[in-house]
Amino acid sequence: MYICRNCGETFDEENVVVCKEHMGEFWGEEAYEERYYCPYCESENFEKAHKCKVCGEWFAQEGCEEECSDCMSALSDDLHELKNKYNMTFDDFKDFVADTFGW
Secondary structure, three states, X not given: OEEEOOOOOEEOHHHOEEEXXXXXXXXXXXXXEEEEEOOOOOOOOEEEOEEOOOOOOEEOOOOOOOOOHHHHHHHHHHHHHHHHXXXXXXXXXXXXXXXXXXX
């Protein structure tokens, strides 16, 4: 599965638009370069998509995260709410998270 960085649409490999662009001659033979495009907006700015382990939606991975930004944001909000609910200091909260989740 791929995701377009331009329009945000996801698509399978068989849907990638492939065009051969004539590059002239090379050693007496016609030379072509294959270019790959999003089937929705024709952008070349797409990449392999990753499935969020929480919600199952496809997303463009920025680093090594396994969750989409919406799920990471919700998790962050929930953790801050938990910290505030029990009036923990930041250090106490870090210890709690490390002990509970092994982070």
